[in-house]
Amino acid sequence: MALPRHLQNTFTPQELEFLTESELVRISPRYKFNGLDLITAKIPDMMPNRTMEVPLWYAILLKKQNRCRMFTPDWLTEDNLKAYLKKEKGNANAFTNLPFNWLELSKIYFTYASDEFRIDEIPKLKQLIAELKEVRAIKVQTGLKSIDEHYLQLDNLSRMEINEIRRFVTDVMGKYIQLKNTLVPEDEYEEDDEDVPMPTVGAAGEDDDEDGYENEGYEYNYNQ
Amino acid sequence: MPSYYDLDDIISESQRIPCKIEVTLPNLGILEGNPGQTITKDTKLELPIWIATVLALTEVERDSNINFITLLQPDAVSKKVINTIKTSPTSLDLHSVAPHYYSFIEKWAELFNDKDLVDTILVMLKERAMELNRFAHNLSGVQKESNFLYSLDEFEKLVYRSAHSGAKNYRGWVNGEE
Structure with a gap:
């Protein structure tokens, strides 16, 4: 693989932010102009003061030219975030159902649509987002303990949070699988072929084998 | 399986493990650090894991029960x-x-x-x-x-x-x- 290791099997946060920009958001244009027919999105004709849905990247483009108002998402208010935070703290075993890209969205709105929030609201919201992230991060650490070679279940974890732990989880799981694969499955174990050479492998000479880990009599099974 | 080009895998293959020689090996003293000498039966040696596993599996002759080496516990x-x-x-x-x-x-x-x-x-x-x-x-x-x-x-x-x-x-x- 030509990519450096830190870019393999994972996204950078910037890439996730980019992906989020294709989400549809509500805006209200200030001018009248024609729509666009694109391959991935159909942008409707813009009428002043009409509410319409456009991809986020288009909304940002208009917003930068001050050609529209962006409506902030329902959950991105002080009250709602406080409610989420309370719910998040109330249940130690589950994550609240925030949008799967809440971190990306909140950052984009704070950056490009800061004038759509009330004055002084943004620092409070940022604080709440950071707190939510913190509480969830602790749960992630706890949840990771249930990792094994098959799966790891963390419902409602957002894309950014998954991406943060993705490489750690895949590395550890990969090693789990490699170690498990060294064992011959039990059912095959029974049908050990008689013709396979079965050398016995001795243990070290000066062994006192009273307790604990078995030192002697490694049975040799090599059915490949 | 680790990748063929995985350097860590290659290095780990050359870790040495202790083993006991089961047959006398003429002229292989180089393994012990005595080039040209003979390694006698029952000598204990440390061999890289990649060759030790193969020798532990290989019989000296067809249908004989003796393998070249026996692995000892590392x-x-x-x-x-x-x-x-x-x-x-x-x-x-x-x-x-x-x-x-x-x-x-x-x-x-x-x-x-x-x-x-x-x-x-x-x-x-x-x-x-x-x-x-x-x-x-x-x-x-x-x-x-x-x-x-x-x-x-x-x-x-x-x-x-x-x-x-x-x-x-x-x-x-x-x-x-x-």
Whole structure:
């Protein structure tokens, strides 16, 4: 693989932010102009003061030219975030159902649509987002303990949070699988072929084998 | 399977394990450091794992019960190390036991199909992974008690880097670095 290791099997946060920009958001244009027919999105004709849905990247483009108002998402208010935070703290075993890209969205709105929030609201919201992230991060650490070679279940974890732990989880799981694969499955174990050479492998000479880990009599099974 | 080009895998193949020679080998004294001499039967030697496994499997003659060598128990799976792993996985200095401990265990377990050993190692892998994840997310903790981080084996170092870069990338993004 030509990519450096830190870019393999994972996204950078910037890439996730980019992906989020294709989400549809509500805006209200200030001018009248024609729509666009694109391959991935159909942008409707813009009428002043009409509410319409456009991809986020288009909304940002208009917003930068001050050609529209962006409506902030329902959950991105002080009250709602406080409610989420309370719910998040109330249940130690589950994550609240925030949008799967809440971190990306909140950052984009704070950056490009800061004038759509009330004055002084943004620092409070940022604080709440950071707190939510913190509480969830602790749960992630706890949840990771249930990792094994098959799966790891963390419902409602957002894309950014998954991406943060993705490489750690895949590395550890990969090693789990490699170690498990060294064992011959039990059912095959029974049908050990008689013709396979079965050398016995001795243990070290000066062994006192009273307790604990078995030192002697490694049975040799090599059915490949 | 690890990649063919995986340097760590290649290095771990050359870890030496103790074994006993079962037949007299003329002119192979070079293995012991005495070139040109004969290695007599029952000599104990340390051979790289890649050749030791093959010799342990190969019969001297067709249908004879003698193989070239017998594997002896290496330190990495000795009772002492295994008991330490069972008691307290995170306080063991894995790197000094074997720098590529996990790949060594993989090869050893593949040879002997030792379920107990693998189960023990899996428990250790999980506990140590959780511990290093904690370190990777908490920078001040690293400076305070860094002994654990020096005890990581090569695979765990890789995992540590993964865990740390995940957290670091996220922090960088939140703080608006490109």
